[in-house]
Amino acid sequence: MTKRLLRALSGEAVWPPPVWLMRQAGRYLPEYRAVRAQAGDFISLCTTPPLAAEVTLQPLRRYGMDAAILFSDILMLPWALGQGLRFSEGEGPVLPPIRTAEGLKALDRNRLPDAIAPILETVRRVRAEVGDATLIGFAGAPFTVACYMVEGHGAKEFAAVRTLAYRDPELFGALIDLLTETTITYLAAQIEAGAETVMLFDSWAGVLPPSLFRAYVIAPAIRITAELRLRYPHVPVIGFPRMGGLLIGEYATQTGVQGLGLDTTVDPDLAAALVPLHVALQGNLDPLALDAGGKPMLDGAHTILNAMRGRPFIFNLGHGIIPSTSPEHVAELIRTVHAA
Amino acid sequence: MTKRLLRALSGEAVWPPPVWLMRQAGRYLPEYRAVRAQAGDFISLCTTPPLAAEVTLQPLRRYGMDAAILFSDILMLPWALGQGLRFSEGEGPVLPPIRTAEGLKALDRNRLPDAIAPILETVRRVRAEVGDATLIGFAGAPFTVACYMVEGHGAKEFAAVRTLAYRDPELFGALIDLLTETTITYLAAQIEAGAETVMLFDSWAGVLPPSLFRAYVIAPAIRITAELRLRYPHVPVIGFPRMGGLLIGEYATQTGVQGLGLDTTVDPDLAAALVPLHVALQGNLDPLALDAGGKPMLDGAHTILNAMRGRPFIFNLGHGIIPSTSPEHVAELIRTVHAA
Numbered sequence: 100m101t102k103r104l105l106r107a108l109s110g111e112a113v114w115p116p117p118v119w120l121m122r123q124a125g126r127y128l129p130e131y132r133a134v135r136a137q138a139g140d141f142i143s144l145c146t147t148p149p150l151a152a153e154v155t156l157q158p159l160r161r162y163g164m165d166a167a168i169l170f171s172d173i174l175m176l177p178w179a180l181g182q183g184l185r186f187s188e189g190e191g192p193v194l195p196p197i198r199t200a201e202g203l204k205a206l207d208r209n210r211l212p213d214a215i216a217p218i219l220e221t222v223r224r225v226r227a228e229v230g231d232a233t234l235i236g237f238a239g240a241p242f243t244v245a246c247y248m249v250e251g252h253g254a255k256e257f258a259a260v261r262t263l264a265y266r267d268p269e270l271f272g273a274l275i276d277l278l279t280e281t282t283i284t285y286l287a288a289q290i291e292a293g294a295e296t297v298m299l300f301d302s303w304a305g306v307l308p309p310s311l312f313r314a315y316v317i318a319p320a321i322r323i324t325a326e327l328r329l330r331y332p333h334v335p336v337i338g339f340p341r342m343g344g345l346l347i348g349e350y351a352t353q354t355g356v357q358g359l360g361l362d363t364t365v366d367p368d369l370a371a372a373l374v375p376l377h378v379a380l381q382g383n384l385d386p387l388a389l390d391a392g393g394k395p396m397l398d399g400a401h402t403i404l405n406a407m408r409g410r411p412f413i414f415n416l417g418h419g420i421i422p423s424t425s426p427e428h429v430a431e432l433i434r435t436v437h438a439a
Numbered sequence: 440m441t442k443r444l445l446r447a448l449s450g451e452a453v454w455p456p457p458v459w460l461m462r463q464a465g466r467y468l469p470e471y472r473a474v475r476a477q478a479g480d481f482i483s484l485c486t487t488p489p490l491a492a493e494v495t496l497q498p499l500r501r502y503g504m505d506a507a508i509l510f511s512d513i514l515m516l517p518w519a520l521g522q523g524l525r526f527s528e529g530e531g532p533v534l535p536p537i538r539t540a541e542g543l544k545a546l547d548r549n550r551l552p553d554a555i556a557p558i559l560e561t562v563r564r565v566r567a568e569v570g571d572a573t574l575i576g577f578a579g580a581p582f583t584v585a586c587y588m589v590e591g592h593g594a595k596e597f598a599a600v601r602t603l604a605y606r607d608p609e610l611f612g613a614l615i616d617l618l619t620e621t622t623i624t625y626l627a628a629q630i631e632a633g634a635e636t637v638m639l640f641d642s643w644a645g646v647l648p649p650s651l652f653r654a655y656v657i658a659p660a661i662r663i664t665a666e667l668r669l670r671y672p673h674v675p676v677i678g679f680p681r682m683g684g685l686l687i688g689e690y691a692t693q694t695g696v697q698g699l700g701l702d703t704t705v706d707p708d709l710a711a712a713l714v715p716l717h718v719a720l721q722g723n724l725d726p727l728a729l730d731a732g733g734k735p736m737l738d739g740a741h742t743i744l745n746a747m748r749g750r751p752f753i754f755n756l757g758h759g760i761i762p763s764t765s766p767e768h769v770a771e772l773i774r775t776v777h778a779a
Binding site: 253255258261262265266305306307308309310312342343344345346347363364365366367369370373383385387388390391395398399402417421 | 598601602605606646647648649650682684685686687706707709723725727728738742761
């Protein structure tokens with residue numbers, strides 16, 4: 100019997116809808132914090148298969164979600180290509196910024212297979228234990244990964260990356276091409292290792308004006324989805340152009356994704372009207388409503404469920420769980436969705 | 440003869456379109472930096488009428504824009520209500536955060552008339568010198584002002600303010616009500632002093648899920664616009680729900696604004712299709728395209744001009760000018776728009 104989440108991604112209006120939550124393996128869980136402390140730094144956790152597999156599976160044991168998402172980070176790709184990466188406490192990821200042809204040239208695709216080997220081992224281990232749940236692989240979308248690679252850290256507007264795109268479209272295009280090709284390699288390897296669907300996180304798509312959105316968000320997603328479709332016709336792709344605003348309809352229809360992640364700001368009724376019925380929608384409760392719990396959480400969940408009933412849909416948040424979230428709120432939310 | 444910008448706001452497809460730029464009085468101009476150095480701190484500049492009027496008029500002298508916008512800051516309202524405010528170099532605004540009923544109660548509406556007196560004097564001075572250009576008054580929209588008042592500083596997501604909205608809707612609603620009422624008072628006073636149109640900046644509208652967007656962005660804009668309309672039927676209101684995404688159509692049709700500011704991410708063709716023809720659109724070149732200059736700037740400008748020809752439109756940026764912008768790029772942009 101096909102798994103519930105995969106049925107939704109094949110266009111079936113599964114009800115009650117399958118549910119998982121972005122960052123469901125994370126700091127809000129005491130059992131996660133225990134493993135995290137054991138691992139030392141964050142990159143070690145991502146590259147130590149028994150530990151990464153353990154934290155991937157923790158939320159499923161506790162809550163019985165319909166999917167596990169590989170525990171990793173969107174910046175493991177530039178890390179695997181040889182760009183230095185560290186996660187500093189409170190400050191987030193820090194990388195030596197790439198803004199020249201020399202910087203781009205220093206990235207080494209040949210490092211990729213060895214570097215991602217432990218991540219693929221995690222995928223294999225999780226797949227062996229995931230049972231009826233679906234294992235989701237993922238990567239950052241090229242534009243969002245480029246944001247961090249060019250800026251060197253998180254930012255509000257990612258001005259440096261847009262400036263590079265305007266001033267040196269050739270260099271920026273070459274970076275996006277490299278990331279598009281290596282993302283295909285990386286996601287294909289995750290599928291070979293056992294990922295049953297893959298998600299493309301374009302967390303910063305929303306900082307782009309429409310011309311750049313089409314060039315650097317939609318076009319790479321078309322290439323990635325088409326290539327994966329060709330090689331793995333039965334593995335659906337979920338796209339998540341966060342803060343894509345008015346352009347999410349265009350993204351949904353043009354990229355060929357089977358699922359579209361909706362961020363917190365998207366009105367579910369408008370999205371349901373805008374996105375063709377064969378594309379499953381996924382989202383989009385405000386993580387701060389989950390953190391608040393009670394009425395804001397339940398009202399928010401019911402509004403979404405009411406809008407999505409009768410179409411292929413996967414319940415999720417509109418952004419990742421925040422660390423202060425009570426594990427009890429998560430339990431109540433999952434129960435609510437499964438009782439819909 | 441009615442001024443060009445006011446004709447556009449009355450629904451006329453003025454061509455070439457009127458143009459002004461958000462933050463056109465600012466650090467990219469050497470003459471601004473000279474006055475800024477003379478003023479000392481930023482709040483002193485905002486509250487010293489000869490200096491504030493001077494920087495308001497500088498870009499018009501240099502470039503001949505179709506509008507001057509009062510030089511001030513959206514946080515002058517909480518400042519006028521007695522919330523402490525300082526601008527720290529590089530860090531932006533800092534306020535003692537308000538998150539309790541006591542904090543809210545400490546705000547004092549009676550301070551408003553005296554506190555805003557120098558700002559109104561600036562309006563009068565500018566109006567006397569503005570000639571054929573239109574003088575735009577402005578305020579922060581209640582939600583965006585509340586963001587800073589509750590968070591205490593700028594932020595990426597303004598989590599504290601959404602958390603307050605979820606956990607204590609009564610307190611947050613009381614803050615929004617207070618801001619809505621005092622914003623009406625403040626904008627009415629600017630109109631009495633000579634502002635010919637007013638703009639409501641909701642810079643952080645885009646962090647809200649739809650239910651909160653309707654409650655705290657659209658509903659206050661309805662109240663403000665209706666009240667001003669009643670008192671000053673000939674003074675148009677421009678709303679700017681930045682990053683409003685899919686909800687800008689609803690904002691445009693429900694709030695009663697005569698103009699709608701489009702942020703950088705909005706596709707001008709989609710906006711033109713979504714917003715009724717009687718609402719003037721305003722925007723939305725990427726400030727980073729202006730900073731880059733040359734082809735990205737000109738291509739971006741022409742795309743917008745082509746989409747907007749034949750409808751009421753005001754050329755602008757999608758966000759404020761950034762300090763590194765070359766004054767020559769601004770000159771070329773204004774020439775380009777006036778030659779459209």
